[in-house]
Amino acid sequence: MDDPLLAAPMPVLDWVSEATACITRHEHGLLRLEAVAPDILRLRFAPNGRFAAPRPWSPVLDLAPAGLSVREEDGQLWIGTERLSARINLSSGVLAFTTPEGQVFAEDLCAPGWREVSLEETRLQHLPDTELPPGEARIGVGVRKRMAPDEGYFGFGQRDGRLDRRHRRLTHWTVDRVVPGHGLGEDNLYQAQPTFMAVRPGLAWGLLLNSTWFSGFDVGREYEDVLTLFTLGGELDYYIFAGPTPAAVVEQLTRLTGRPLLPPLWALGFHQSRWSYGTDRDVRALAEGFRQRTIPLDAIHLDIDYMDGYRVFTWDHERFPEPAATVAALQALGIRTVTIVDPGVKHDLGAGYGVAEAGVAGEYFLRRADGELFSGWVWPDESLFPDFCSERTRHWWGDLHGSLIEIGVDGIWCDMNEPSIVDRPYREPGVTEYPVPLAVCQGDEGEALHAETHNLYGHLMARATWEGLERLRPERRPWVLTRSAFVGTQCWAASWMGDNSARWEDLETSLPQLASLGLCGAPHVGVDIGGFYGHSFGELYGRWIELGAFYPFMRVHAHCDSRPQEPWSFGPDIEAIARQAIELRYRLLPYFYTLAHRAHRDGEPWWRPLLFDFPDQADLYAIEDQIMIGPQMMIAPIRAHGLKRRLVERPPGCWYDFRSGARLDAGPGPLVMDAPLGAMPILVRGGSILTLGNVRQSTAEPLSELMLEIYPDDAAEGTWTLIEDDGESFAYQDGALAETDARIAPLSQGAVFTLAARRGDYQPAPRSLILRLHLPEAPAGLTLDETPVEDWRWDAELQAAEVRIVDDGQAHCLAPG
Numbered sequence: 001m002d003d004p005l006l007a008a009p010m011p012v013l014d015w016v017s018e019a020t021a022c023i024t025r026h027e028h029g030l031l032r033l034e035a036v037a038p039d040i041l042r043l044r045f046a047p048n049g050r051f052a053a054p055r056p057w058s059p060v061l062d063l064a065p066a067g068l069s070v071r072e073e074d075g076q077l078w079i080g081t082e083r084l085s086a087r088i089n090l091s092s093g094v095l096a097f098t099t100p101e102g103q104v105f106a107e108d109l110c111a112p113g114w115r116e117v118s119l120e121e122t123r124l125q126h127l128p129d130t131e132l133p134p135g136e137a138r139i140g141v142g143v144r145k146r147m148a149p150d151e152g153y154f155g156f157g158q159r160d161g162r163l164d165r166r167h168r169r170l171t172h173w174t175v176d177r178v179v180p181g182h183g184l185g186e187d188n189l190y191q192a193q194p195t196f197m198a199v200r201p202g203l204a205w206g207l208l209l210n211s212t213w214f215s216g217f218d219v220g221r222e223y224e225d226v227l228t229l230f231t232l233g234g235e236l237d238y239y240i241f242a243g244p245t246p247a248a249v250v251e252q253l254t255r256l257t258g259r260p261l262l263p264p265l266w267a268l269g270f271h272q273s274r275w276s277y278g279t280d281r282d283v284r285a286l287a288e289g290f291r292q293r294t295i296p297l298d299a300i301h302l303d304i305d306y307m308d309g310y311r312v313f314t315w316d317h318e319r320f321p322e323p324a325a326t327v328a329a330l331q332a333l334g335i336r337t338v339t340i341v342d343p344g345v346k347h348d349l350g351a352g353y354g355v356a357e358a359g360v361a362g363e364y365f366l367r368r369a370d371g372e373l374f375s376g377w378v379w380p381d382e383s384l385f386p387d388f389c390s391e392r393t394r395h396w397w398g399d400l401h402g403s404l405i406e407i408g409v410d411g412i413w414c415d416m417n418e419p420s421i422v423d424r425p426y427r428e429p430g431v432t433e434y435p436v437p438l439a440v441c442q443g444d445e446g447e448a449l450h451a452e453t454h455n456l457y458g459h460l461m462a463r464a465t466w467e468g469l470e471r472l473r474p475e476r477r478p479w480v481l482t483r484s485a486f487v488g489t490q491c492w493a494a495s496w497m498g499d500n501s502a503r504w505e506d507l508e509t510s511l512p513q514l515a516s517l518g519l520c521g522a523p524h525v526g527v528d529i530g531g532f533y534g535h536s537f538g539e540l541y542g543r544w545i546e547l548g549a550f551y552p553f554m555r556v557h558a559h560c561d562s563r564p565q566e567p568w569s570f571g572p573d574i575e576a577i578a579r580q581a582i583e584l585r586y587r588l589l590p591y592f593y594t595l596a597h598r599a600h601r602d603g604e605p606w607w608r609p610l611l612f613d614f615p616d617q618a619d620l621y622a623i624e625d626q627i628m629i630g631p632q633m634m635i636a637p638i639r640a641h642g643l644k645r646r647l648v649e650r651p652p653g654c655w656y657d658f659r660s661g662a663r664l665d666a667g668p669g670p671l672v673m674d675a676p677l678g679a680m681p682i683l684v685r686g687g688s689i690l691t692l693g694n695v696r697q698s699t700a701e702p703l704s705e706l707m708l709e710i711y712p713d714d715a716a717e718g719t720w721t722l723i724e725d726d727g728e729s730f731a732y733q734d735g736a737l738a739e740t741d742a743r744i745a746p747l748s749q750g751a752v753f754t755l756a757a758r759r760g761d762y763q764p765a766p767r768s769l770i771l772r773l774h775l776p777e778a779p780a781g782l783t784l785d786e787t788p789v790e791d792w793r794w795d796a797e798l799q800a801a802e803v804r805i806v807d808d809g810q811a812h813c814l815a816p817g
């Protein structure tokens with residue numbers, strides 16, 4: 001689809017305004033602008049004058065629309081709210097958006113255009129169809145926008161390559177990545193998120209292309225500084241987010257597509273996985289291996305071999321004669337069990353496999369356009385595929401998880417849900433991908449072609465799973481992991497990036513990849529630590545696990561032919577490094593769990609690029625090898641063999657070294673920081689109040705100690721609110737939360753620390769509170785609540801004054817001097 005879809009001018013023939021929308025009529029088509037919220041405008045252009053019907057499975061939510069004012073002036077139509085406006089040139093139909101201050105952005109270069117498109121032009125590979133189905137599936141619609149030269153373009157979903165996506169052509173079509181390795185490669189991956197943000201000093205704005213069809217963005221690749229949006233489906237439909245900061249854009253995007261779920265606390269712990277731990281004995285030995293070596297662990301994942309011939313919702317009773325007893329044995333050690341579930345149901349009819357039979361009887365599987373059941377090959381050989389666009393099917397599928405819940409399984413891992421299908425059994429040579437034909441009809445009313453719903457397959461499988469778990473076990477928050485996803489999947493599942501490789505390149509690419517997803521509203525993400533394909537090695541594994549301790553989802557996973565990747569598989573030195581990294585993860589859990597709550601409240605990603613916190617520093621936009629972990633920490637990972645130190649850019653403000661506790665030199669330019677294996681640089685921003693806990697072997701153990709590491713800034717006050725709850729139920733929605741506000745005055749004002757009384761109905765277990773105030777030099781004394789403290793110590797190494805008290809939930813004030 002290289003042809004620009006360039007359109008001739010499209011004068012406005014007339015227009016009508018409604019309370020929340022304005023419609024302009026053109027010789028060809030209608031354009032509709034709607035204020036779905038004061039800071040979100042929706043633009044739709046239908047060349048045939050008919051807007052598509054709402055889809056019951058759309059990932060976009062209905063918000064309360066805002067009032068819109070419309071006026072005609074100087075040959076332009078001005079349409080807007082107090083936060084965001086659009087102006088349409090009446091003679092050309094060209095449109096631009098403006099801020100309340102009159103700053104122009106996302107400005108069209110021409111009116112939208114459309115034309116019939118061939119399958120070949122989409123460059124979609126491995127499709128059995130030789131033509132796109134007739135009708136809207138063939139109509140490509142697009143528009144071109146000016147890219148401001150000082151704008152960076154970020155987000156764009158799961159991708160390889162650089163953080164700033166200028167000069168890339170990015171399309172949206174979920175695929176299984178069959179070629180090992182991430183690095184720079186094909187455009188499409190397992191997930192599709194047709195959304196991005198553009199950031200320049202003073203303004204960040206966002207766009208969501210509201211299309212589940214094959215679509216794409218050309219980000220100045222075809223023409224310098226020209227952004228092309230295009231989609232199949234016969235209608236251009238997109239949302240513009242007013243920003244004006246990256247955080248505001250993510251808030252607006254997740255208001256529209258749903259806030260990220262709040263994971264149970266255990267899901268933030270360490271997960272160990274492998275394809276596959278073969279028998280229940282192996283699994284128990286693995287769990288005991290962790291406990292004997294005192295390496296914290298919260299979850300073990302069971303890959304496909306637990307099933308009977310890869311039949312989903314069954315167990316191989318030779319390998320796992322008593323699954324419930326095995327799961328209970330793990331539970332007794334504080335370890336949860338996560339089982340994989342693939343969408344392909346073995347085509348095993350008349351042989352007593354209830355899932356396949358019920359699926360056919362209930363009409364839950366996809367059928368070809370000619371009415372025949374659609375089948376393709378996956379692990380269990382010939383398989384049938386549920387139609388997750390159907391609400392009935394989702395309900396049935398969700399309920400099937402009852403058998404796993406009864407056994408005590410805690411989490412579900414949805415895999416192969418792009419969906420990944422091949423044309424013959426895997427063991428046969430020459431296997432090629434064979435996707436669902438585009439003309440297959442989906443939905444309870446058969447309302448949509450697979451051409452329209454393909455990108456939602458994994459998203460809706462994850463949703464069906466989450467909703468099923470919630471029905472089956474309403475007292476606990478479900479936890480679902482998915483490989484394929486779309487915008488909105490953040491409501492239902494965490495995701496991992498699929499089959500990477502044990503290579504430095506794949507460690508490196510995880511940094512911008514996960515950061516991009518955070519900008520797309522998906523905060524709970526991670527990659528296979530150690531690498532999936534290929535044999536990992538000690539140095540890579542050590543570097544990856546020290547980095548992985550900061551991934552929002554932390555799991556080690558490996559291919560069946562790869563060498564073992566348990567923390568002790570690479571000898572005692574690497575084992576010690578892995579233990580330390582995992583222990584640090586557990587110490588940071590009170591901070592990370594607060595970040596998960598913040599993500600749940602307004603979408604704020606906790607693994608994020610520097611531009612998220614420093615959007616006015618254009619010189620930081622390109623930095624993708626340093627990552628902010630929430631607003632308080634910054635990591636600088638090591639991405640290559642043999643490095644023992646690295647340069648670290650310092651964004652504005654004062655910074656501390658997390659390991660030494662010391663303030664970093666304030667001189668100009670990047671810092672050189674030591675980074676021996678196991679100790680990549682970790683920095684803390686001045687004004688931070690980091691909350692750490694004691695090391696636990698699993699989150700099932702209560703927190704006995706809460707440590708507040710306090711880092712005053714030179715000039716600015718710092719504030720933080722620790723958020724806690726029971727970590728497991730939905731009671732937090734009814735106020736069973738504990739929120740603790742803390743404040744640190746700047747050094748220039750004496751670095752006085754105040755802690756407010758705990759708010760909310762949740763009562764943490766009894767614990768001690770350690771206050772550690774980092775100061776340039778030892779103070780003469782300390783007062784706590786205006787009384788001199790006798791029992792405090794100055795830790796010269798960490799440059800911190802430390803006091804230990806009982807956490808009584810009351811307000812306290814700690815002052816040096």
Ligand code: GLC
Pocket residue numbers: 274275303304340415416483498499557558559
């Ligand atoms: C896919 C998954 C991988 C899993 C394997 C076997 O390749 O991405 O994580 O181990 O299937 O189930």
